[in-house]
Amino acid sequence: xRKNPSGAALIDVADKTEAQADPNAGxxxxxxxxxxxxxxxxxxQAAIGDASExxxxxxxxxxxxxxGDLTSLNRALVRAIRDGKAPQGTLAHLRAVVRxxxxxxxxxxxxxxxxxx
Amino acid sequence: MGLSPTVSGNLSADHLAxxxxxxxxxxGVAVEVISTNRLxxxxxxxxxxxxxxxxxxxxxGHHDLVLRRDAQSAVATSHSRAEEFALLxxxxxxxxxxxxxxxxxxxxxxxxxxxxxxxxxxxxxRGGRLVKAAPNADLVHELGAxxxxxxxxxxxxxxxxxxxxxxxxxxxxxxxxxxxxxxALPDPHPAVEWGLAWLADHAPAPGALVxxxxxxxxxxxxxxxxxxxxxxxxxxxxxSDPLEDIGWFLAKCxxxxxxxxxxxxxxxxxxxxxxxxxxxxxxxxxxxxxxxEVMAHVRWAVIALQQAWRHVSGEExxxxxxxxxxxxxxxxxxxxxxxxxAA
Numbered sequence: 001x002r003k004n005p006s007g008a009a010l011i012d013v014a015d016k017t018e019a020q021a022d023p024n025a026g027x028x029x030x031x032x033x034x035x036x037x038x039x040x041x042x043x044x045q046a047a048i049g050d051a052s053e054x055x056x057x058x059x060x061x062x063x064x065x066x067x068g069d070l071t072s073l074n075r076a077l078v079r080a081i082r083d084g085k086a087p088q089g090t091l092a093h094l095r096a097v098v099r100x101x102x103x104x105x106x107x108x109x110x111x112x113x114x115x116x117x
Numbered sequence: 118m119g120l121s122p123t124v125s126g127n128l129s130a131d132h133l134a135x136x137x138x139x140x141x142x143x144x145g146v147a148v149e150v151i152s153t154n155r156l157x158x159x160x161x162x163x164x165x166x167x168x169x170x171x172x173x174x175x176x177x178g179h180h181d182l183v184l185r186r187d188a189q190s191a192v193a194t195s196h197s198r199a200e201e202f203a204l205l206x207x208x209x210x211x212x213x214x215x216x217x218x219x220x221x222x223x224x225x226x227x228x229x230x231x232x233x234x235x236x237x238x239x240x241x242x243r244g245g246r247l248v249k250a251a252p253n254a255d256l257v258h259e260l261g262a263x264x265x266x267x268x269x270x271x272x273x274x275x276x277x278x279x280x281x282x283x284x285x286x287x288x289x290x291x292x293x294x295x296x297x298x299x300x301a302l303p304d305p306h307p308a309v310e311w312g313l314a315w316l317a318d319h320a321p322a323p324g325a326l327v328x329x330x331x332x333x334x335x336x337x338x339x340x341x342x343x344x345x346x347x348x349x350x351x352x353x354x355x356x357s358d359p360l361e362d363i364g365w366f367l368a369k370c371x372x373x374x375x376x377x378x379x380x381x382x383x384x385x386x387x388x389x390x391x392x393x394x395x396x397x398x399x400x401x402x403x404x405x406x407x408x409x410e411v412m413a414h415v416r417w418a419v420i421a422l423q424q425a426w427r428h429v430s431g432e433e434x435x436x437x438x439x440x441x442x443x444x445x446x447x448x449x450x451x452x453x454x455x456x457x458x459a460a
Binding site: 014016037075090099101 | 157296299304305306307308310311313314376422425426428429434435436437439440442443444445446447449450453457
């Protein structure tokens with residue numbers, strides 16, 4: 001499940017920050033890099049669209065033998081993990097979700113992991 | 118950063134006049150403030166460079182100092198300036214490389230809040246810069262020895278009563294605290310929860326507790342000419358298992374991208390642990406360190422999620438806080454990679 005803020009909310013704070021940024025400030029380069037990074041994450045999320053979260057929800061429904069939206073399914077998984085009742089396949093599911101999120105948030109990190117493996 | 122409220126800049130003329138008078142009272146002789154300017158960094162605390170000349174007494178001559186006080190955006194959970202001053206003094210007495218603490222002022226009539234003075238120390242603390250230098254085994258050996266000196270401070274310790282009683286079981290207490298922090302956030306985070314379940318299942322038996330810095334890592338260590346010049350940012354210090362600090366320092370998430378140099382991106386793990394053992398007198402169990410490296414990633418993930426929530430909730434609109442959420446998948450990957458045998 002994507003971390004918040006994502007998508008439009010991320011673009012919104014990037015736009016506001018850019019509009020208010022002082023180009024002569026000592027940290028101007030740092031601020032500009034943050035703005036670029038936020039927009040790049042949002043663009044990669046838009047390219048993937050709903051497909052990844054639909055796949056995540058489908059796997060969760062199978063794992064938990066339950067129904068519901070993505071948030072409530074993940075909440076049920078959290079409960080099961082804390083109670084020591086994580087279903088078989090939980091680790092593989094979590095690893096797949098994290099890889100999908102890394103592909104959006106930091107594809108260079110993901111690429112380095114795959115080189116190291 | 119971002120849209121965070123900006124804090125006040127340089128000290129006002131009124132502040133300087135009262136400060137000069139107060140310094141003269143402390144010194145018992147005339148004191149002249151030669152120059153002052155706000156140093157960069159420090160959203161929670163303000164640092165001002167302060168050059169003074171003292172006309173005699175116990176501290177005659179020119180002094181290049183830093184004045185540290187709370188910024189307007191100070192958070193209630195960090196240690197007060199008086200507590201930080203006490204920690205610096207204890208560390209200095211234990212031989213830890215810190216800026217020499219000079220004098221504390223709790224009279225709010227001088228600058229509107231407490232402040233203290235310490236010697237100004239030169240160096241570079243930014244991790245992104247430091248990991249561009251050649252790997253330095255001697256430096257990380259010294260960083261290990263320096264950490265072991267912090268850990269020579271043990272409870273009960275006069276002057277550090279504000280740290281409270283030591284936890285009976287630091288690992289399990291941390292797990293309980295981070296679960297409570299996650300429960301206070303609106304979104305579920307099953308990968309972090311997986312890490313917490315592993316930490317609960319693998320918690321070590323509690324050992325002897327010591328003063329832990331609890332943010333001892335590249336980024337909070339000032340380096341000059343390849344040598345440690347200051348241990349910074351004591352606001353999270355507390356009684357804990359010494360392995361908590363070792364795991365935090367060695368964790369992959371604090372290597373600033375230079376993963377192969379496992380001691381903070383600066384040098385080899387073995388040199389850091391040898392430096393630690395050279396002061397502590399005992400070698401460190403690598404498996405025990407691994408446990409606390411998992412804890413480090415979980416702790417940083419929980420803090421990052423809390424920081425992002427400050428933005429999402431509207432408490433503090435900030436692109437920097439917003440982006441912190443998107444570091445979490447990296448931490449979750451490391452947690453899952455280290456805990457394959459969980460649950």
